[in-house]
Amino acid sequence: MKIQNKRILASVLFVLISFVCVAQVMPPPPGPPPPPPGVPIDGGILLGMVFALFYGAKKLLLAKKDN
Known part of the structure; x- marks a missing residue:
């Protein structure tokens, strides 16, 4: 193989x-x-749990007071 062909093959x-x-x-x-x-x-x-407990206790006390 000629040098020119090797260079072309290497480039390709x-x-x-x-x-x-x-x-x-x-x-x-x-x-x-x-x-x-x-x-x-x-x-x-x-x-939230503490608030719910106080709210529930208040509702129960007011319900007992109304009866």
Whole structure:
């Protein structure tokens, strides 16, 4: 093979390999991790329960007073 033919063959192979490398698709990034299991009872829930107890006791006392 002549030097000229080797250069042409090398150039063609380089171009073809470049097209193959560009055609590769990158995978999408992974999503966020799942949320932790269970949620602790915080101050808002506890405050709501206390409010409900006082409200219920008030209603019971007013109902007994009206009778």
